[in-house]
Amino acid sequence: STNNAGTTTDAAASDASSDTSNDAAATEAADAGDAAADAATDADASLADKKVGVCIYQFSDNFMTLFRTELENYLVEKGFSKDNITIVDGANDQATQTGQIDNFITEGVDVLIINPVNSSSAATITDKVVAAGIPLVYINREPDEEEQKRWSDNNWDVTYVGCDARQSGTFQGEMISAIDLNKNGKVDYIMVEGDPENVDAQYRTEFSVKALEDAGLEVNCLSDQVGNWQQDQAQQIVANALGQYGNDVEVVFCNNDAMALGALQAIQSAGRTVGTDIYLVGVDALSEALEDVLAGTMTGTVFNDHFSQSHSAADAAINYITGAGNDHYIGCDYVKVTKDNAQDVLDMVK
Ligand code: BGC
Secondary structure: OOOOHHHHHHHHHHHHHHOOOHHHHHHHHHHHHHHHHHOOOHHHHHHOOOOEEEEEOOOOOHHHHHHHHHHHHHHHHOOOOHHHEEEEEOOOOHHHHHHHHHHHHHHOOOEEEEOOOOHHHHHHHHHHHHHOOOOEEEEOOOOOHHHHHHHHHOOOOEEEEOOOHHHHHHHHHHHHHOOOOOOOOEEEEEEEEOOOOOHHHHHHHHHHHHHHHHOOOEEEEEEEEEOOOOHHHHHHHHHHHHHHHHHHOOEEEEOOHHHHHHHHHHHHHOOOOEOOOEEEEOOEOOHHHHHHHHHOOOOEEEEOOHHHHHHHHHHHHHHHHHOOOOOOEEOOOOEEEOHHHHHHHHHHHO
């Protein structure tokens, strides 16, 4: 479904320069015709020679891998040439990423899509990209309000595409408060957080617990630790917490699914059973987590819609290139996922 006119056109063009037979020329003409038909509008055609620089905070992140794969496919579908899309790995190091941004500026890309390593570096990044006259689309790690205000105050071509992390936290809490825990009148939980510099980690932690309180439940935090979005770190944290607090642990909140998968390994090793004597929720709707929700080995997750976010980011990039412009904030909704709708979401993400 991501067949793209850009690649077809490139292939036809290189065939034309290396093969002069009439048959080949006829085939090329037909291919070019197909390509033209595939390329829906004139605007698409003008994107084929535009350069896009994409900075990802860390390639090994599961969620950002889904995001960047879909982003590239969609950019190509929209008419960009694959050769003109450069996606780089910041390796979770802001200095590395800043160097990559400098290189893109020197190269003279037409637009930048940036998933910052540190959201707190956004002001520095914005300043240099704006000074270079390059439009900028931030993704996934939301710069703070003060930074976003500068974009609108100065009317800069800078925007953020993402979801409101408070919603994902609230959904997690609601899935837990819907269960009759029926123990000692309070919810004893473990929290496993993503990188605390990240607003997604802060808000998911805060709003999952707030949803329990809003439902009239008393809460008791047994342990709250940073797993940096990573499965192995979460496994260790939850194994230790289960060792320390044993059967007191009723709920494990994880700020994302990668960590929930690690938590599940620890829960199973400790001989506990999700859905019976312990409850576990994550965020993202990774396919592995969705399989667990269907099997009952995870209580629920929250779909972090990487299709919508990557498409909106690409569309925003196109709007800057064509001069149409963008709002300074482009939102997206999360979706609560329980056993009831996990198959539908799995069909969509697979
Ligand atoms: C996702 C995490 C991911 C993080 C990266 C979050 O929105 O839920 O899985 O690690 O973004 O910044």
